[in-house]
Amino acid sequence: MDQTVSSLTPTGIVVNIQHFCTNDGPGIRTTVFLKGCGNRCKWCCNPETIHPKPELAYNRSKCIGAKACGRCLQAPAPEGAFYVIADTDDRVHVNWDLVSDAETEVASLCPSEAIHLFGEVMTVDQVLEEVEQDAAFYRESGGGITLSGGECLLQPAFSATLLMEAHRRGINTAIETAGNVPWAFMERVLPHVDTVLHDHKLTDPERHKKWIGVDNKRILANYKRAYEAYPDKQFIARTPVIPGVNDGEEHIRSVLAFIAPYKNVIDYQLLPYHRYGEAKYGFLGRVYELEDFERPTPESLARLQSIIDEAFGRTSPTGA
Ligand code: SF4
Structure with a gap:
């Protein structure tokens, strides 16, 4: 090189x-x-x-669940950006109105690559x-x-x-x-x-x-x-x-x-x-x-x- x-x-x-x-x-x-x-x-x-710019994406089928993981719920992001719905399966949901370019670091926390970065x-x-x-x-x-x-x-x-x-x-x-x-x-x-x-x-x-x-x-x-x-x-x-x-x-x-x-x-x-x-x-x-x-x-x-x-x-x- x-x-x-x-x-x-x-x-x-x-x-x-x-x-x-x-x-x-x-x-x-x-x-x-x-x-x-x-x-x-x-x-x-x-x-x-x-x-x-690089942007966050989320494939819910890959999430291993908030109880087993839940790292994104603790991530530095606006409250409610990542959430679970009570009485359903505990895989995470994303509120896209609250997620911005600033949250791209969350991708590095997700062990299953359910949350990942394009770019x-x-x-x-x-x-x-x-x-x-x-x-x-x-x-x-x-x-x-x-x-x-x-x-x-x-x-x-x-x-x-x-x-x-x-x-x-x-x-x-x-x-x-x-x-x-x-x-x-x-x-x-x-x-x-x-x-x-x-x-x-x-x-x-x-x-x-x-x-x-x-x-x-x-x-x-x-x-x-x-x-x-x-x-x-x-x-x-x-x-x-x-x-x-x-x-x-x-x-x-x-x-x-x-x-x-x-x-x-x-x-x-x-x-x-x-x-x-x-x-x-x-x-x-x-x-x-x-x-x-x-x-x-x-x-x-x-x-x-x-x-x-x-x-x-x-x-x-x-x-x-
Ligand atoms: S960090 Fe990834 S695998 Fe863990 S709960 Fe969040 S979306 Fe699911």
Whole structure:
């Protein structure tokens, strides 16, 4: 380890490092999820990455009970933040209105990790030490590191330094971005990125605002500028397909028209909506708003995929 570089590099807030990912860029990849996002997509499957700081979460099924433990009830926190209800099982409840960032130390008291923290401050070297465990798989598959989130570009100094150092160690780099950041942040990180996976969630600015919390003007301006400023990078456009929100042909054709002039946009991928992140909303004391939403059908995905395949001049594997 280069001690001089290590002591000077910025730290980042990391939620998770996931190994053997196959949908986050070329080959087998190690995906590093960073905290903080400016969007509020109602279908977000990583709600623990939205808030920029480490935050407390609680999985009640893991609590071993107030009688057997009860450490959180003695913790330095506002009265009533953690409590038990008489005449029920004695596992603890959390009053989320009373829990704040200041209580994050309570997580260290909980022996069963029922109370835990999403988000850890890490150095570039700490992240790369874990990422490099998968180096053999990168060599075999053409994979590497992918920064995701949250919005990894909202930690520009950390992301840029991490990816620059990954490159120096011979590791291929990719990012997943939703593009809602100042251009200066993109400009700082993109020189160190090989593949940019970027979301086109909705075309209409008003509907974008309704479902994502912000309109898409800055996002589209950033993408256009990035395509033009970095002709040698690989860009892959992506749409999370949410039935009833953006699963119409109109959006797909609009994205294809947007990317058509740019030869460095090498693909457009569809990401079917899923609900794998739903339980995490409960762990964070939040409500998942899309309880009535279903996954897109194979037929609707095949129909949209055939439009993309035709635009890229290839035959759809579905034959559609
Ligand atoms: S510290 Fe953890 S295991 Fe112990 S009572 Fe509280 S939530 Fe349950």
